[in-house]
Amino acid sequence: MSAEPASPERKGWFARLRDGLAKSSRRLADGITSLFVKRRLDAATLEELEDLLITADLGVETAAKLTANLAREKFDKEVTGDEVRAAFAADIAAILAPVAVPLEPREIANKPFVVLMVGVNGSGKTTTIGKLARQWTDAGKSVVLAAGDTFRAAAVEQLRVWGERSGCPVIEKPHGADAAALAFDALVEARERKADVLIIDTAGRLQNKAGLMEELAKVIRVLKKQDPEAPHATVLVLDGTVGQNAHAQVKTFREMVNVTGLIVTKLDGSARGGIVVALAQSQGLPVHAVGVGEGIDDLHPFEPDAFARSLMGIEG
Amino acid sequence: MFEGLSERLGSVFDRLRKRGALSEADVTAAMREVRVALLEADVALPVVKTFVDRVRERAIGREVLRSVTPGQMVVKIVHDELVDMLGSDSQAINLNAPAPVPILMVGLQGGGKTTTTAKIAKRLRERDRKKVLMASLDVTRPAAREQLRILGEQVGVATLPIINGETPAAIAKRAMTAGRLQGYDVVILDTAGRTSIDEGLMAEVRAVRDAVNPHEVLLVADALTGQDAVTTATNFHERVGITGIVLTRVDGDSRGGAALSMRGVTGMPIKMLGVGEKVDDIEDFHPERLAGRILGMGDVVSLVEKAAETIDAEEAQKTAERMMRGSFTLDDMAAQLKQVRKLGGLGGIMGMLPGVGKLQKQMAGANVDDKMLKRQEAVISSMTREERRNPKILNASRRKRIAAGSGTQVQDVNRVLKQHQDMARMMKQVGKMGGKGALAGLFGGGGGMPAPPQGGGMGGGLPPMPGGGMPGLGGGGMRLPGLGGLPPGFPGKRK
DSSP, X not given: OOOOXXXXXXXXXXXXXXXXXXXXXXXXXXXXXXXXXXXXXXXHHHHHHHHHHHTTTOHHHHHHHHHHHXXXXXXXXXXXXXXXXXXXXHHHHHHHGGGBOOOOOOOOSSSOEEEEEEOSTTSSHHHHHHHHHHHHHHTTOOEEEEOOOOSSTTHHHHHHHHHHHHTOOEEOOOTTOOHHHHHHHHHHHHHHTTXXXXXXXXXXXXXXXXXXXXXHHHHHHHHHHHOTTOOSEEEEEEETTBOTHHHHHHHHHHHHHOOOEEEEEOTTSSOOXXXXXXXXXXXXXXXXXXXXXXXTTOEEEOOHHHHHHHHTTOOO | OOOOHHHHHHXXXXXXXXXXXXXXXXXXXXXXXXXXXXXXXXXXHHHHHHHHHHHHHHHSSXXXXXXXXXXXXXXXXXXXXXXXXHOSSOOOOOOOSSSSEEEEEEOSTTSSHHHXXXXXXXXXXXXXXXXXXXXXXXXXXXXXXXXXXXXXXXXXXXXXXXOTTOOHHHHHHHHHHHHHHTTOSEEEEEOOOOOTTOHHHHHHHHHHHHHHOOSEEEEEEETTBOTHHHHHHHHHHHHTOOSEEEEEOTTSSSOOHHHHHHHHHHOOXXXXXXXXXXXXXXXXXXXXXXXXXXXXXXXXHHXXXXXXXXXXXXXXXXXXXXHXXXXXXXXXXXXXXXXXXXXXXXXXXXXXXXXXXXHHHHHHHHTOOHHHHHHHHHHHHTSOHHHHHOGGGXXXXXXXXXXXXXXXXXXXHHHHHHHHHHHHHHHHHHHHHOHHHHHHHHHHSSSSOOSOTHHHHHSXXXXXXXXXXXXXTOHHHHHHHHXXXXXXXXXXXXX
């Protein structure tokens, strides 16, 4: 998959994700296992299976598809819980495989590589920026952060702390300043510093607030005045606990600001992030990474197999 | 992407309407749709199952079989049951304890605890005239305490001075001591966000709880939450013990099924709703509205209330009276256009109306937007007073002048005039219906509407905005603002 930073964390991420998902996926797995010790796959069982997938936020449509898939192969046959889980995991991994694309700042002639972080309130944009800054700094890149959330109280301070932790300069303006102006200045300054990467934080906004979405579009327009290629990546940070509204989020942000990929956060909780599977089917946007905690190293590349197996509660 | 339950049930109910009776098979078919609609609204599966069983029980049987329009009856049963489950009355934050009353805020990361803390504090200070102290126990997230301090300054509520290196329980104790010594009525403790399966952090919040014995423990939860809502709510309830739920981001476009899930598994009331980013954006919880929203039936009640708040009641009353008499001038029309904009523009209104999905598509097609409202206002304000009172004198050269004056084309002027005529005609009709009938007309798109106002939403009759008239921002849309003068009659209509 991706070139991972050579750190001792390597073995840890899957375990951590699994630990995080453990309780919930165990319930899912237990559910499936209790459905079958070994029994005939009939209509009633299929319906129960579909329900179990729905409880993981896969959504009605995706759950129906997966169950139909299973039915096509195994209907009326004797199956065990393990077989069913393996079959689901394989199908889910197959859906996810094409979207697992890591986010790596390319070497470009016209530096810096500009990453714009967007998302609804409280999805974890600032924390994710802190983690990305650390990863890319460790990989030898010079990273500059722009505190573009000029709305929420203490958002700038929060990013400043992350900047200190990863040793990245943070460009800021006073609370209430124009976010687009800040983005513009940040790009100028990042250029002067000859930085490799500029990560721009933005205020959280609900996608149905047309005015706020327009403001985001303006940030991009302003960036393009300096560099028509910028932003090189626009990442939508998606809360792992989100339900079906994720579809609307991705769709609207994509239309308004041309989102290039997703990062899914808070997968260390009881939420299973099954919505990712549904999104992979409906939108097909790259999933860059998953957040599994509040620590600076708790951001990991998205690995479809591991994710699918974790979701279905398969060990190892 | 998600149609409302009403649309989803459309085909099922079309059939039902024709036959006028409801068999067990029909109910089963309808319940399948109800189930999917609820799941797509993010209601958690176990809660959906309980709910559907309850509705099924009530739906099969006399109640429905004898009703004239069984389809409407089913939606009504679903709606009522939903209201019932959400809590039949709204419950305020309970401050009935010796001062300082400790309130503990808990929840996942990013749920909106800190913002909500400030909003509640402001409300208690202003509405209940309480002296409130806020303290942040969040020693995890960078600048979290700073955030609460700044918010405190914004809303004029004191915050506990920050001392580094204290444990959350120690901060909580210090806050309570400060509260006692300085004569505060309420102390709100904002905790760090935590996942409900992190034993360490859950123990920490229990330690805080044991230290201060809070009178209210409010779970702050995101209305965008999916199926996980049950797990989170159950865990917080089992491990900390909550007394109420505050739902945030209700101003988003999620269906908010999480509310039903959390209420369903904890039995704890939903006390408040966060409805925006500003410090005043917090509201009491009204089960009927959320029920309508979960079912995708819009939120007509909120719209009416918002209209009542925003619109100059006297002005609206005058307009309404004139309308009843059948005289509706271009000045009235201009006033209405302004009111629509005050209500948050067409987008704001649309968001609250039933069946918007379809309408919004039509609007997009007809290129109706808020700019058009402004243009129409410009056309009207380019007329002389005489012209506005008596549009009949508008000959071709006057129209040309108006177009030039408002920066539009003569066609635009004509369109405004045509629209004014349509509206005046409709107003006259409404006037004829009179009294309550008029209201029914405004909402149901026709007289003689059966009991629940929601019925209008599920039938074919999209209430106040007939799609057909859209291009010119057809009359229907314009009727809404007039409601401002009428709400006294409206509450009587919903039970």
